[in-house]
Amino acid sequence: MTQSATLLLTLAASLALATATACQPLELPPERTSGPDRDRSGASEISIGATIIDDLDPLGGDSTDWKYVTIPGPGILTIKISFDNPKALGELTVTDERGVLMSNYKDVTRGILDNITFKGQGGQYFLMVNAREGNTTYTLEVRYDAL
Numbered sequence: 154m155t156q157s158a159t160l161l162l163t164l165a166a167s168l169a170l171a172t173a174t175a176c177q178p179l180e181l182p183p184e185r186t187s188g189p190d191r192d193r194s195g196a197s198e199i200s201i202g203a204t205i206i207d208d209l210d211p212l213g214g215d216s217t218d219w220k221y222v223t224i225p226g227p228g229i230l231t232i233k234i235s236f237d238n239p240k241a242l243g244e245l246t247v248t249d250e251r252g253v254l255m256s257n258y259k260d261v262t263r264g265i266l267d268n269i270t271f272k273g274q275g276g277q278y279f280l281m282v283n284a285r286e287g288n289t290t291y292t293l294e295v296r297y298d299a300l
Contacts, residue, residue: 186214193279196221201297209241210288218282222295226275231296233268234282236260238289243282245269245293250277272300 189195196219199205207218224230236243243260247269255278256269282291 186210187217188215190219191215191217193219193281195219196279198222199280199293199295201295204292204294206290206292207282208288208290209243209282209284211284211286213288216284220280220282220293221277222280222297223277224273224275224297226299228273228297228299229270230273230278231268231270231298232256232280233292233294233296234258234260235267235292236284236289237291238284238287240287241289242285242287243289243291244285246281246283247271248279248281249273250279252279 190197199220199222201222201224205220209215209218222230232245232247234243234245239260241260245256245258246254247256248254255271255273258267258269260267280293282293284291
């Protein structure tokens with residue numbers, strides 16, 4: 154092979170590598186700027202009857218918040234949630250203290266306040282709030298009615 158052909162192949166290979174590298178999506182650690190509530194073990198408590206406002210920014214490294222509520226006995230738990238940014242693709246997952254799925258909600262109504270209601274026993278319930286696209290502020294309210 155001539156020196157020109159070798160140089161041409163080397164340039165072609167370098168260009169292919171640079172193009173492949175440039176096309177790769179930017180991968181950021183998913184929770185690099187999130188606080189301790191980025192996973193269940195760092196969940197922050199929400200009191201019954203309380204309304205909280207928090208935010209998520211997936212591109213900024215905070216796509217998940219974990220909260221928990223403790224109910225004193227059997228009853229109806231109602232969780233109200235609203236995502237301010239309709240493009241955030243917000244989601245709420247509720248599990249009991251053993252991790253059993255109680256409810257899963259996806260913001261298909263695009264930001265309108267929605268209710269998630271289910272019958273629960275006494276104990277802790279964990280709420281995982283997630284945004285998959287844009288940053289958003291969300292409002293979360295927890296109500297409990299004893300049976």
